[in-house]
Amino acid sequence: MLHPRKWTARLLDVLKRRTLDQELDEELQTHIQMLVEDYVAKGLSAEEAHRAARVRLGGIEQTKEAVRDLRAVWFEPVWQDLRHAFRSLRRSPGFTIAALLTFALGIGASTAIFSVVYGVLLRQFPYTDADRLVLVQTRDGATRRVSPAGFSGPDLEDWRERTRTLQSVALCSRDIFALDTDAGAETVRGAYVSRQFFDVLGVSAVLGHLPADEGAPEIAISDRLWRARFGADPKVVGRRVRVNGSAYSIVGVAGPGMTFPTESRSSLGAPATPPDLWAPVERAPWFNRRAFRVGQLVARMAPDRTFAQVSSDVDAVSRAFGRDHPDWSEYHEAVVVSLTDELTGALRPALWLLLGAVGCVLLVACVNVANLLLARQTSRAREIALRVSLGAPRHRLLMHALTESLLLALVGGGLGVVMASWVVGALRGLEPADLPRLDSIRVDLPILAFAFGISTLSALISAVAPAWRLMATGRALAPGAEGRACTSGRNARGIRSALVIVELAVSLVLLVGATLLTRSFLRLVGTDIGVATDHVVTVELNLAMGRTLPAARQIQLAEQLVADTSALPGVRAAAAANGLPPNQSRMMMSFNLPDWRTGGPVQRDIGMLNPTPQYFRALGIPLVRGRLFTAADGADAPQIAIVNVTAAKRLFGTLDVVGRTLPGSRKAGEKFTTIVGVVGDVKYSGLGEAVEETVYVPFPQYPFRNMVLVARTTGDQSQLVGALAAVVHKVDREITIGPVRTLDEVVSEAVARPKFRTALFSTLAGLALILAVVGLYGVATYTVTERTREIGVRMALGAGRWQVVGMIVREGLWLAGAGVAVGLCGAFVLTRTLSGFLYGVTARDTASFLLAAAALVLTTAVASYVAARRAARVDPLVALRAE
Amino acid sequence: MVPKPELLQGTFDLMVLKTLEMLGPLHGFGVARRIEQLAGNGLELNHGTVYPALVRLEHQGWITSTWGASENNRKARFYSLTKSGKKRLVAETANWLRASAIMAPFLDAQ
Numbered sequence: 001m002l003h004p005r006k007w008t009a010r011l012l013d014v015l016k017r018r019t020l021d022q023e024l025d026e027e028l029q030t031h032i033q034m035l036v037e038d039y040v041a042k043g044l045s046a047e048e049a050h051r052a053a054r055v056r057l058g059g060i061e062q063t064k065e066a067v068r069d070l071r072a073v074w075f076e077p078v079w080q081d082l083r084h085a086f087r088s089l090r091r092s093p094g095f096t097i098a099a100l101l102t103f104a105l106g107i108g109a110s111t112a113i114f115s116v117v118y119g120v121l122l123r124q125f126p127y128t129d130a131d132r133l134v135l136v137q138t139r140d141g142a143t144r145r146v147s148p149a150g151f152s153g154p155d156l157e158d159w160r161e162r163t164r165t166l167q168s169v170a171l172c173s174r175d176i177f178a179l180d181t182d183a184g185a186e187t188v189r190g191a192y193v194s195r196q197f198f199d200v201l202g203v204s205a206v207l208g209h210l211p212a213d214e215g216a217p218e219i220a221i222s223d224r225l226w227r228a229r230f231g232a233d234p235k236v237v238g239r240r241v242r243v244n245g246s247a248y249s250i251v252g253v254a255g256p257g258m259t260f261p262t263e264s265r266s267s268l269g270a271p272a273t274p275p276d277l278w279a280p281v282e283r284a285p286w287f288n289r290r291a292f293r294v295g296q297l298v299a300r301m302a303p304d305r306t307f308a309q310v311s312s313d314v315d316a317v318s319r320a321f322g323r324d325h326p327d328w329s330e331y332h333e334a335v336v337v338s339l340t341d342e343l344t345g346a347l348r349p350a351l352w353l354l355l356g357a358v359g360c361v362l363l364v365a366c367v368n369v370a371n372l373l374l375a376r377q378t379s380r381a382r383e384i385a386l387r388v389s390l391g392a393p394r395h396r397l398l399m400h401a402l403t404e405s406l407l408l409a410l411v412g413g414g415l416g417v418v419m420a421s422w423v424v425g426a427l428r429g430l431e432p433a434d435l436p437r438l439d440s441i442r443v444d445l446p447i448l449a450f451a452f453g454i455s456t457l458s459a460l461i462s463a464v465a466p467a468w469r470l471m472a473t474g475r476a477l478a479p480g481a482e483g484r485a486c487t488s489g490r491n492a493r494g495i496r497s498a499l500v501i502v503e504l505a506v507s508l509v510l511l512v513g514a515t516l517l518t519r520s521f522l523r524l525v526g527t528d529i530g531v532a533t534d535h536v537v538t539v540e541l542n543l544a545m546g547r548t549l550p551a552a553r554q555i556q557l558a559e560q561l562v563a564d565t566s567a568l569p570g571v572r573a574a575a576a577a578n579g580l581p582p583n584q585s586r587m588m589m590s591f592n593l594p595d596w597r598t599g600g601p602v603q604r605d606i607g608m609l610n611p612t613p614q615y616f617r618a619l620g621i622p623l624v625r626g627r628l629f630t631a632a633d634g635a636d637a638p639q640i641a642i643v644n645v646t647a648a649k650r651l652f653g654t655l656d657v658v659g660r661t662l663p664g665s666r667k668a669g670e671k672f673t674t675i676v677g678v679v680g681d682v683k684y685s686g687l688g689e690a691v692e693e694t695v696y697v698p699f700p701q702y703p704f705r706n707m708v709l710v711a712r713t714t715g716d717q718s719q720l721v722g723a724l725a726a727v728v729h730k731v732d733r734e735i736t737i738g739p740v741r742t743l744d745e746v747v748s749e750a751v752a753r754p755k756f757r758t759a760l761f762s763t764l765a766g767l768a769l770i771l772a773v774v775g776l777y778g779v780a781t782y783t784v785t786e787r788t789r790e791i792g793v794r795m796a797l798g799a800g801r802w803q804v805v806g807m808i809v810r811e812g813l814w815l816a817g818a819g820v821a822v823g824l825c826g827a828f829v830l831t832r833t834l835s836g837f838l839y840g841v842t843a844r845d846t847a848s849f850l851l852a853a854a855a856l857v858l859t860t861a862v863a864s865y866v867a868a869r870r871a872a873r874v875d876p877l878v879a880l881r882a883e
Numbered sequence: 884m885v886p887k888p889e890l891l892q893g894t895f896d897l898m899v900l901k902t903l904e905m906l907g908p909l910h911g912f913g914v915a916r917r918i919e920q921l922a923g924n925g926l927e928l929n930h931g932t933v934y935p936a937l938v939r940l941e942h943q944g945w946i947t948s949t950w951g952a953s954e955n956n957r958k959a960r961f962y963s964l965t966k967s968g969k970k971r972l973v974a975e976t977a978n979w980l981r982a983s984a985i986m987a988p989f990l991d992a993q
Contacts, residue, residue: 034912058931
C-alpha cells in the first residue's frame, strides 16, 4: 500500500537517481569501514579484515542493484528507450528529417481533411437534438423536383392540426429584405419565420432573445450581420430599424452556427448565403393569403416516433389535404426530409471520398517511413547483433524499434497538426460559400485526438516490417543458431521492394481517380451551354423590393433599363429576362397538350423565360425557324411564344412549328398562345444536366419584378461592369442591385464545387505519387550503394556505364510494372465509388486508366534513372576495394 | 538459520522496525549488527540485504533518515522510526503473535 505522497516522492527519485546512487555508495563504504574496524578489533590483519568485510556485506554491486531495482518505476524502461531513441535519431539527421517530413505530410493532410469532415458531418448542430428535426417540402408532380416551398400561412395551421407525429411545426421562407438603419439602406438576405420557429429548433440567442411573439414588430439578426453592420455593438438590442419600410426593433442576435433556413441558389446561381435576418412571417404581406405558397415547414418529431412513422403520417396528411385543396395538390405533394440531411447530405459522399483518398496518402507515407526504418536497421546491423549477443531479450528490441517509430510519428504528427491548422485557417478565410457549417470547421480537441490516434496508428503500421525483420534477425543471431546473420542482402531488399510496390499501387489507384475526375471536369466545363458566354455582363435586379409596382410600371422600367444600357458605348445588345443559363431556377408554364404520337393527353410543365427582344442576340442564341420578338410584341399584342428545338421536337415531333399553338394564355379572353419562332437549345438547369424544353414569352406579356439585365459588349468588360450599376441607379434609385458579374464568372461558379473536389483529389493523388516515387528513389539509391561491389565487378569485367545504368533502370521499371498491375486491379474495383461524381466519363474509362499508368511509369523511370546515374559514377577500382 | 529474502521479506522488515524502535536512530551497519545479536544463535546475516529493506521501509513512510556523524566521526545515514512506523510495528507484532498462537498448537498436533 503506497501513500500517494510517497509515490510522487518516488517519481522525483527517478530524477535524483545519480545523487542517490552516490549517496548509497558512500553509505556502503562507511559500512565496509565499520566492518573492517570490527574485524581488526577481533584480531584480523588489515588485508584479511577487508576481505572478510566484503564477504560479510555480500557484494557492493549486488546491493546497489537490489536498491536500484526497488527505486525503478514502471515506465523506467520506456523512458530509457525514449531517451535512447531520441539520441540515435539525433545522430542520423538525414533519416530523421526525411521520416519527420513524410509523417508530417501524411498526418497533416489527414488531419486537415478530417477537420472538414468532422465540422460538416459529425459535429453537433447548434439545434437541440438536431436529428429529431425534419423539413416538410413539396415535390412537383411532373418534374419530381423537390423545392423548399409550397406552404402558406393558413396551410401552416392546417398541417399543425392534421399531423399526429409532429410535436411542433413552424413555417419559414427565405426572402430578401430592405434594411434601413441610421447608417443607410442595404439589401439583406434573410427569412420570414413563424413564432414557433426558434422554439422548434431549440436555439437561443447569443444576445437578447429571439422573437416569438407574432404580434410584435421584432426581428433577430445573424452574428455575421451584427459584426459587419453593427460592429458587434452589445447595445444593438432594442435598436430601431426599418425593414421593407416598416418599423421594427432588433431584439436579439443569433449564434454563428444558426444557418437555417438555407436557400437554394439564386436565379443566377449566386452562392447561397446563410440568413442574416429573421422576421415574423405573420407580418409578411402574403401571410394570410392561402394561395401564396412560398414557405416550407420545419418541425420536430414527437419524442417516441421514428422517421418512418413521420413519413407515412405526412403522406397521409398530404393526400387528405390535397383532397381538400385541389389547387395545391395539382402541383404538389408533400415530402419529408431530415434537417441534417438537407443541410449537409449533399456533401456527404464527396467528403467521405476525400477522407478515403487522404487515408491512402497516409498509408503511402507510413510505408515510406517503414522503408526508411528498414534501411536504417540494415545499416545498424552490427549494433543489433551486438545487443542480441549481449543477451537483449527480443521484446526489448521490439520496444526499441517501436519507440523510435512512435517518437517520429508523434513529433511528425505534431508538425502535421500545425500545418493542418494553417490550412484550415486559410480555408475559413476564403469563406467558400459552398461549404456549409464553416463555423464548426476548426482544429480543436476532437481533431487533436484524431491526430494523436492516427499518429500512433501510423507508428504501428510503419514499425511492422522493421519489427518483423528484427525478430528474424534476433532469431538468426541468437546463441545456438546456425548460419550467418541475414541482416542484409536479398531478404531485406525483397521486403523493401514489396513495400515500394504497395506504395506505387496505392498511388496508382489515386491517380486513376484523379484522372477520371479531371477528365470529367474538363468535359463539364467544355459543355456547350448553347450561348456565347464571352463578353457578356450580367446583373441581378429587383424592381419592386419593399414596394408594390403595377405591371405597366415594371414593363416601363425594364424597357428603360434596356434602352439606357444599349446606349452605353461598346454595348452591342442589351436585354432583360427573369433568368440566365446555366443555373436558373425557373418559372414553369403548365398546360395540357396531347402527345403528338399517340394523341393521349399529357400534362406538361415547361420552363419559361420572359426576355426582352434583344435577349437572343445578347446571348448569341441562334434562330432556327421563324422570328424573334420585336418591340411590337407588347402587352396588348396577341399572345405569342418562341420555343427551343427540344421543345419543338418533343411537343410536336418536328421543327416546323411556327404557327402552331399552345393551349392557355395569360391574356383574358385568349385561349391560345401562338408559336412564332424556334431557337437553339440552351442549358438552363446546370451544366451536367440534359437540355430541357423551354418556352420564351415576351416580357411585356409576362412581366416579373425579379430580373436579370444582360449586355453584350465589344469592348472591355470591366468598364461595363462599373457603368451598369450607374445606369440602373439613374433610371430608378429604388431598384435593388445584386452583384454585377460576367457570364463567364457565372458559369465558372456553376462548376465551383466539382472544381474544388477535383483539385483537392488531384492534389492528394499528386502527394501520394511524390511520396511513392521518393520511396522508389530511396530503394534504387540504396540498391546502388549496397551493390557497389557487384557493380564494380561487372564494370571490371567489361560492362559499360550505360549497361549498369540500364540494369538499375530496368529494375526500377520492374517495380513500377508490378505496382501498376496491382494498382490497376485495385482501381478497377474502387473507381465505382466515383461514379456519382463523373460526367461524360465512365468509372472504367480505359483512356484514364492508361493515362494514369503511363504517368506512373514515366515518373518511376525518371526516378530510377536519376538514382542509376550514381551507379554510373562508380569507379570499379574503388568499388572492388571497398568493404 | 539464514533467512531467505523471498520467504521472509515481511518478517525481515519487521525485525528492522523492531530494532529501530528498541535502539533509536541507527545507521545501516548498526541495524545489521543488532539484528544479528538479537536473533542470536550465530545468525549469519548478509549485511547487504539490510539496505533494500531500509529503502522499502522508507518508501512506505515507516522510517525516515538523515545524515549524521557516527561514533568515529564518519559520515553515515541514520534511520529512525516514524509515527506511522510505530503504529505499523504494533499492528504487525500483534499479527505475528496471533499467527504464531494459532500455528504453534497446529504444527504440534499429531
